[in-house]
Amino acid sequence: MSMNQSVLICDQVNPVLNEILEKNGLQITYEPEITPDQILEKIENFEVIIVRSRTKITKDMIEKANKCQIIARVGVGLDNIDQTTAKEKNIRVINAVEGAMNAVAELVLGLMLSLAREIPRADREVRNGNWIKKELMGTELRGKYLGIVGLGNIGKRLGRLARALNMNIIGYDVVPIDEEFSSEVGLMKADLGTLLASSDYVSLHVPLLDSTKHLINAEKMSTMKNTSRIINTSRGGVIDEEALYEFLKDGKLGGAALDVFEVEPATSNKLASLPNFISTPHMGAQTKEAQSLAANVIAEKIIQILRGVT
Numbered sequence: 059m060s061m062n063q064s065v066l067i068c069d070q071v072n073p074v075l076n077e078i079l080e081k082n083g084l085q086i087t088y089e090p091e092i093t094p095d096q097i098l099e100k101i102e103n104f105e106v107i108i109v110r111s112r113t114k115i116t117k118d119m120i121e122k123a124n125k126c127q128i129i130a131r132v133g134v135g136l137d138n139i140d141q142t143t144a145k146e147k148n149i150r151v152i153n154a155v156e157g158a159m160n161a162v163a164e165l166v167l168g169l170m171l172s173l174a175r176e177i178p179r180a181d182r183e184v185r186n187g188n189w190i191k192k193e194l195m196g197t198e199l200r201g202k203y204l205g206i207v208g209l210g211n212i213g214k215r216l217g218r219l220a221r222a223l224n225m226n227i228i229g230y231d232v233v234p235i236d237e238e239f240s241s242e243v244g245l246m247k248a249d250l251g252t253l254l255a256s257s258d259y260v261s262l263h264v265p266l267l268d269s270t271k272h273l274i275n276a277e278k279m280s281t282m283k284n285t286s287r288i289i290n291t292s293r294g295g296v297i298d299e300e301a302l303y304e305f306l307k308d309g310k311l312g313g314a315a316l317d318v319f320e321v322e323p324a325t326s327n328k329l330a331s332l333p334n335f336i337s338t339p340h341m342g343a344q345t346k347e348a349q350s351l352a353a354n355v356i357a358e359k360i361i362q363i364l365r366g367v368t
Contacts, residue, residue: 075353157352158343169315205257266293
């Protein structure tokens with residue numbers, strides 16, 4: 059069955075998304091650099107709005123979106139979409155967590171290894187002509203305790219990868235944890251306080267909600283070992299960055315790696331001045347494979363909804 063609804067794509071996406079939707083008769087308007095003012099001006103003309111993390115779909119926009127049936131996020135987090143207003147207008151809000159699952163988990167592993175072996179520093183010093191081998195006494199991941207906060211798709215994928223490296227996995231979630239997964243990786247379930255106090259590495263995989271804003275604050279950091287390292291690839295607001303800066307600066311934490319920040323782009327964040335800190339530019343899902351999979355997943359979900367299948 060062919061469809062003729064109009065779709066506004068507001069961010070750069072894998073071309074396969076456009077191709078699948080066009081093959082099914084949807085009319086695509088592709089504006090990857092569109093501004094908020096331009097969205098406000100045009101949004102009333104579209105049944106489907108597609109975004110990634112760059113574009114925020116606000117209350118004002120949604121209130122003007124009188125034809126809109128679907129707002130789709132090609133990725134995981136939905137905090138850039140006003141879901142309350144969308145629900146009031148009976149607009150479906152969907153995402154593609156399946157696409158980012160492996161890419162984000164692999165990035166976490168890369169950041170853990172970078173912290174453990176000081177890889178960014180080693181590279182930087184060699185480029186500057188300094189052979190500092192004796193200063194780079196690292197640690198191995200094998201046998202260390204990894205605390206995973208949030209055991210959804212990404213958290214579970216990370217747990218499996220880390221277990222393959224013979225790490226010990228501690229898990230915390232506010233919802234029941236998959237028992238099959240728990241058995242598979244030998245998961246030690248714990249409350250958040252116990253996890254933080256026991257872990258050598260802590261990786262955060264929770265959405266940004268009122269209940270998770272600054273979930274990891276100064277009080278929580280004070281319960282962690284001074285050798286512990288934090289990795290955040292979820293959402294910036296989950297960590298109190300001011301507190302993190304002080305704890306890293308004073309040697310009360312061993313290190314941290316953030317792919318996400320409270321304010322992005324984080325081009326002038328003072329955390330970057332610290333030697334025990336690593337930053338990446340919100341690139342967790344930025345792989346060819348992840349973007350292709352996410353595009354396919356979102357396209358299929360949109361088609362199914364418009365056909366009335368789901």
